[in-house]
Amino acid sequence: xxxxxxxxxxxxxxxxxxxxxxxxxxxxxxxxxxxxxxxxxxxxxxxxxxxxxxxxxxxxxxxxxxxxxxxxxxxxxxxxxxxxxxxxxxxxxxxxxxxxxxxxxxxxxxxxxxxxxxxxxxxxxxxxxxxxxxxxxxxxxxxxxxxxxxxxxxxxxxxxxxxxxxxxxxxxxxxxxxxxxxxxxxxxxxxxxxxxxxxxxxxxxxxxxxxxxxxxxxxxxxxxxxxxxxxxxxxxxxxxxxxxxxxxxxxxxxxxxxxxxxxxxxxxxxxxxxxxxxxxxxxxxxxxxxxxxxxxxxxxxxxxxxxxxxxxxxxxxxxxxxxxxxxxxxxxxxxxxxxxxxxxxxxxxxxxxxxxxxxxxxxxxxxxxxxxxxxxxxx
Amino acid sequence: xxxxxxxxxxxxxxxxxxxxxxxxxxxxxxxxxxxxxxxxxxxxxxxxxxxxxxxxxxxxxxxxxxxxxxxxxxxxxxxxxxxxxxxxxxxxxxxxxxxxxxxxxxxxxxxxxxxxxxxxxxxxxxxxxxxxxxxxxxxxxxxxxxxxxxxxxxxxxxxxxxxxxxxxxxxxxxxxxxxxxxxxxxxxxxxxxxxxxxxxxxxxxxxxxxxxxxxxxxxxxxxxxxxxxxxxxxxxxxxxxxxxxxxxxxxxxxxxxxxxxxxxxxxxxxxxxxxxxxxxxxxxxxxxxxxxxxxxxxxxxxxxxxxxxxxxxxxxxxxxxxxxxxxxxxxxxxxx
Numbered sequence: 001x002x003x004x005x006x007x008x009x010x011x012x013x014x015x016x017x018x019x020x021x022x023x024x025x026x027x028x029x030x031x032x033x034x035x036x037x038x039x040x041x042x043x044x045x046x047x048x049x050x051x052x053x054x055x056x057x058x059x060x061x062x063x064x065x066x067x068x069x070x071x072x073x074x075x076x077x078x079x080x081x082x083x084x085x086x087x088x089x090x091x092x093x094x095x096x097x098x099x100x101x102x103x104x105x106x107x108x109x110x111x112x113x114x115x116x117x118x119x120x121x122x123x124x125x126x127x128x129x130x131x132x133x134x135x136x137x138x139x140x141x142x143x144x145x146x147x148x149x150x151x152x153x154x155x156x157x158x159x160x161x162x163x164x165x166x167x168x169x170x171x172x173x174x175x176x177x178x179x180x181x182x183x184x185x186x187x188x189x190x191x192x193x194x195x196x197x198x199x200x201x202x203x204x205x206x207x208x209x210x211x212x213x214x215x216x217x218x219x220x221x222x223x224x225x226x227x228x229x230x231x232x233x234x235x236x237x238x239x240x241x242x243x244x245x246x247x248x249x250x251x252x253x254x255x256x257x258x259x260x261x262x263x264x265x266x267x268x269x270x271x272x273x274x275x276x277x278x279x280x281x282x283x284x285x286x287x288x289x290x291x292x293x294x295x296x297x298x299x300x301x302x303x304x305x306x307x308x309x310x311x312x313x314x315x316x317x318x319x320x321x322x323x324x325x326x327x328x329x330x331x332x333x334x335x336x337x338x339x340x341x342x343x344x345x346x347x348x349x350x351x352x353x354x355x356x357x358x359x360x361x362x363x364x365x366x367x368x369x370x371x372x373x374x375x376x377x378x379x
Numbered sequence: 380x381x382x383x384x385x386x387x388x389x390x391x392x393x394x395x396x397x398x399x400x401x402x403x404x405x406x407x408x409x410x411x412x413x414x415x416x417x418x419x420x421x422x423x424x425x426x427x428x429x430x431x432x433x434x435x436x437x438x439x440x441x442x443x444x445x446x447x448x449x450x451x452x453x454x455x456x457x458x459x460x461x462x463x464x465x466x467x468x469x470x471x472x473x474x475x476x477x478x479x480x481x482x483x484x485x486x487x488x489x490x491x492x493x494x495x496x497x498x499x500x501x502x503x504x505x506x507x508x509x510x511x512x513x514x515x516x517x518x519x520x521x522x523x524x525x526x527x528x529x530x531x532x533x534x535x536x537x538x539x540x541x542x543x544x545x546x547x548x549x550x551x552x553x554x555x556x557x558x559x560x561x562x563x564x565x566x567x568x569x570x571x572x573x574x575x576x577x578x579x580x581x582x583x584x585x586x587x588x589x590x591x592x593x594x595x596x597x598x599x600x601x602x603x604x605x606x607x608x609x610x611x612x613x614x615x616x617x618x619x620x621x622x623x624x625x626x627x628x629x630x631x632x633x634x635x636x637x638x639x640x641x642x643x644x645x646x647x648x649x650x651x652x653x654x655x656x657x658x659x660x661x662x663x664x665x666x667x668x669x670x671x672x673x674x675x676x677x678x679x680x681x682x683x684x685x686x687x688x689x690x691x692x693x694x695x696x697x698x699x700x701x702x703x704x705x706x707x708x709x710x711x712x713x714x715x
Contacts, residue, residue: 039553110536
């Protein structure tokens with residue numbers, strides 16, 4: 001039996017100071033964006049109305065936040081209690097992935113001061129996939145904070161509140177699995193309206209399934225990545241034994257994704273397009289090679305046994321999943337009138353700042369709240 | 380005036396493959412039924428062969444909609460905001476005339492060694508993607524006139540309409556801290572006072588013709604049925620209105636009417652002497668993208684049955700499994 005405990009390390013380190021600096025830089029560019037408009041900071045244009053603030057911070061960022069979703073499905077729905085020690089760190093990364101994804105939406109919205117219209121029933125537009133995504137993501141952010149709240153309640157000793165929460169936790173857990181299934185698939189459905197603008201290498205009726213399955217795979221990959229990085233950084237005992245057992249699940253999910261991806265391309269006769277020389281075709285292969293590499297690591301016993309290979313497998317999965325999203329939203333998208341897009345330095349710095357803020361808050365939380373596997377953290 | 384880039388055509392070919400690559404049966408099975416045009420729908424007929432490229436419509440549009448002049452960076456040296464030189468649709472330009480040029484560019488409306496004009500603005504789709512994707516209903520299609528309108532007081536600025544429009548029409552003004560979407564609304568503010576859209580009002584040749592779509596369709600039939608060279612009275616302004624017509628002869632049209640079937644059909648129709656893709660008009664399939672995306676979404680979420688069943692299942696399993704492992708969650712120490 002194990003419990004969680006705060007990690008007893010200093011809050012101020014060179015790493016945290018660098019992270020703070022990155023956050024400050026990002027906020028200074030954001031100030032510029034609010035004073036002079038999106039065009040003053042970002043390179044988005046009539047051909048590419050969505051840039052990395054949408055695609056990296058929200059579409060990819062929330063997939064990185066799927067650790068809590070993936071682990072809840074495994075631990076509470078499929079009853080694999082042995083993975084429970086990985087639950088809280090997974091929830092924590094999800095908490096920040098999603099909360100900051102929501103924050104990124106606000107500064108990307110051109111008319112952010114009217115964003116509350118999303119919540120007014122008389123403006124609700126039920127045909128809009130984005131409406132569903134927006135409501136689901138907002139609800140899921142709340143669910144994540146409640147799912148994670150036992151850490152606060154334990155930290156400050158609110159035993160009575162925790163008992164009440166425990167009794168109702170199954171509702172929150174169920175929502176915590178349902179909502180990401182809904183909005184992660186809808187992030188794929190959002191592209192269904194792009195029938196005439198998106199390359200057939202990415203446009204398919206299976207977009208919702210491909211998005212939700214890859215989000216799940218990325219969720220497990222984030223947990224594996226994080227467990228390894230945290231145990232190495234803070235010289236804690238390795239979680240590899242646990243991760244290695246879990247990785248077979250990830251392996252088969254990745255195989256399922258690849259089968260669906262290529263089966264669909266084959267069925268639509270779209271595969272020949274993957275042999276035309278172009279940047280997007282090259283990235284198509286990179287993206288799928290990453291998934292394949294991860295699958296090979298996780299379904300072979302030797303790959304699972306090696307800590308290094310498993311870590312690289314998780315990195316490959318995260319890179320492949322991110323590239324798939326970037327390709328589907330920006331690279332495989334064909335703008336009209338020959339517009340091109342590459343993010344500006346300030347635009348990049350804002351996205352980097354969002355990630356830095358995520359890592360910073362994660363570090364603060366694991367050092368002040370009972371998040372990590374107790375026996376290890378307490379040493 | 381910007382030249383229509385020939386690469387547009389190559390890209391157009393890419394879109395055609397995109398359309399072909401989704402099995403139509405599967406796509407049609409998921410798509411909801413296509414929307415039908417309203418009997419009172421109003422629209423425009425743009426006849427590229429009549430257009431002389433004077434751009435009176437561009438200037439009139441700017442004036443009628445109080446849009447600022449646009450001066451591309453390359454021209455700021457001599458053009459101190461005195462000339463509007465909009466190159467394309469943008470957050471500040473709702474209507475633009477572009478030119479196609481080939482070889483010696485000697486003959487009007489000839490594909491080889493010729494030139495032709497094209498007018499770009501909102502096509503007012505019968506089943507518009509922008510209306511379908513807008514999360515807050517800032518884009519609306521009028522049930523009677525079919526005009527696709529925009530309400531900046533509702534819009535949250537997500538720009539999904541810009542991303543999702545198959546014709547590249549709605550534009551966001553990125554240069555302003557309080558930017559909004561810009562798109563042609565058929566001068567609905569002028570129509571309220573019984574006037575017609577500014578571009579059609581000022582067009583000297585009748586290249587831009589306003590009127591009920593039904594009547595415009597009959598006009599198209601008359602023009603395409605007549606033999607090239609036949610003398611013809613081209614109506615100007617609004618069809619059926621008693622303005623002196625433009626007396627000319629029927630030109631040689633390319634086959635088809637752009638806008639009749641594209642993306643489920645639009646209320647703006649194009650006739651031209653040069654193939655439409657060469658004019659930079661996107662090659663778009665017949666199915667409306669909105670019908671596919673809404674069909675999929677409403678299949679998955681019909682009456683919210685699937686999510687509710689999933690929720691009950693998840694809740695049942697979570698409740699049982701949480702009870703089984705209650706001990707794992709209980710803190711054994713008061714650390715920290």
